[in-house]
Amino acid sequence: MIKDLVQRNRSYRRFDQSVRIQPSTLRELVDLTRLTPSGGNKQPIKYMLVTTEEICARVFPQLRWAAYLKDWDGPEEGERPAAYVIVLGDTTIARDFGVDPGIAMQTLLLGAAEQGYGGCMLGNILREELRTVLEIPSQFEILYVVALGKPVEKVVVEEVGADGDIKYWHDDQQIHHLPKRALSELIIAEK
Amino acid sequence: MIKDLVQRNRSYRRFDQSVRIQPSTLRELVDLTRLTPSGGNKQPIKYMLVTTEEICARVFPQLRWAAYLKDWDGPEEGERPAAYVIVLGDTTIARDFGVDPGIAMQTLLLGAAEQGYGGCMLGNILREELRTVLEIPSQFEILYVVALGKPVEKVVVEEVGADGDIKYWHDDQQIHHLPKRALSELIIAEK
Numbered sequence: 001m002i003k004d005l006v007q008r009n010r011s012y013r014r015f016d017q018s019v020r021i022q023p024s025t026l027r028e029l030v031d032l033t034r035l036t037p038s039g040g041n042k043q044p045i046k047y048m049l050v051t052t053e054e055i056c057a058r059v060f061p062q063l064r065w066a067a068y069l070k071d072w073d074g075p076e077e078g079e080r081p082a083a084y085v086i087v088l089g090d091t092t093i094a095r096d097f098g099v100d101p102g103i104a105m106q107t108l109l110l111g112a113a114e115q116g117y118g119g120c121m122l123g124n125i126l127r128e129e130l131r132t133v134l135e136i137p138s139q140f141e142i143l144y145v146v147a148l149g150k151p152v153e154k155v156v157v158e159e160v161g162a163d164g165d166i167k168y169w170h171d172d173q174q175i176h177h178l179p180k181r182a183l184s185e186l187i188i189a190e191k
Numbered sequence: 192m193i194k195d196l197v198q199r200n201r202s203y204r205r206f207d208q209s210v211r212i213q214p215s216t217l218r219e220l221v222d223l224t225r226l227t228p229s230g231g232n233k234q235p236i237k238y239m240l241v242t243t244e245e246i247c248a249r250v251f252p253q254l255r256w257a258a259y260l261k262d263w264d265g266p267e268e269g270e271r272p273a274a275y276v277i278v279l280g281d282t283t284i285a286r287d288f289g290v291d292p293g294i295a296m297q298t299l300l301l302g303a304a305e306q307g308y309g310g311c312m313l314g315n316i317l318r319e320e321l322r323t324v325l326e327i328p329s330q331f332e333i334l335y336v337v338a339l340g341k342p343v344e345k346v347v348v349e350e351v352g353a354d355g356d357i358k359y360w361h362d363d364q365q366i367h368h369l370p371k372r373a374l375s376e377l378i379i380a381e382k
Contacts, residue, residue, distance in 0.1 A: 002305050011228050023381050031374050037202050041357050043372045048380050055382040102293020114193050166232050181234045183222050189239050191246040
């Protein structure tokens with residue numbers, strides 16, 4: 001059931017770093033995105049896959065984590081992602097990547113959830129540093145990074161309260177609380 | 192299996208218009224999107240749902256279909272969508288909707304595929320006319336329209352040929368041919 005996968009597919013930021021992800025697994029996940037809709041069917045989204053411990057360690061410092069958690073700088077050594085999918089826009093194919101990255105990343109993460117992995121879409125990236133570290137050719141725009149691993153984090157989905165605050169927060173057991181709007185707030189009319 | 196759903200979730204543009212979609216079905220599909228990732232968890236995407244024949248008939252003329260099919264102006268009466276989800280950006284919450292619409296629409300369409308429906312994300316819209324027809328308040332930016340119905344179209348996925356042409360085409364049996372890039376073309380490096 002897609003509903004079950006969507007529910008399991010939380011944005012995880014803490015992982016069991018010792019559980020590595022095989023390159024073949026990442027290839028399978030990217031293959032899922034290959035058959036998704038693309039604006040004008042241009043398919044301008046390309047990928048770089050990172051699974052080795054050495055290169056993961058060089059990617060990690062180029063990422064910024066969970067802006068709302070002011071007292072948390074991201075996962076500690078031992079709980080860092082075991083793999084990264086670097087989501088690139090091929091500027092020789094398109095200049096505007098529209099909805100394609102969202103479609104692709106959500107599909108990839110639903111596939112990861114099905115296999116018992118989890119991850120997080122990251123947009124707050126030191127892009128030029130990451131380009132240097134990974135030697136990404138200039139024809140590719142760095143759009144997002146999907147961090148992946150075996151989640152060790154507990155995420156609780158809650159309804160947005162009367163104050164309307166949508167900021168997620170950590171309690172003192174490091175449980176991640178995620179406020180989501182009610183369906184009635186999302187549907188403005190039916191005709 | 193998510194792979195099966197992703198494969199079934201083609202962009203359909205011809206439907207059995209007599210198979211109507213219940214408002215409760217659209218609500219279920221939007222409820223799926225409610226639990227998807229959202230940039231900064233802002234959740235600025237809102238929806239208007241259209242299922243009645245009368246309003247569907249007023250939405251249809253505001254949409255432009257399949258730009259690559261020059262000899263095809265969109266589905267004929269009898270093969271038009273049975274429902275629409277109007278995807279809106281609430282400008283009181285955000286000004287930039289980032290990857291949220293792609294995440295939401297892909298999730299919604301995977302849910303539709305699971306139920307035997309299908310559809311198409313449309314971005315080529317007569318936005319001001321649609322706003323008037325549906326009386327969409329000015330605080331909402333019209334982002335996309337997802338057209339939905341019971342597909343009657345056959346879509347064949349093929350590999351992009353040596354000429355690199357990604358334009359989809361209809362053969363004389365009205366079968367829709369969709370060229371997709373090979374996985375090896377999407378992955379630029381593994382590290």
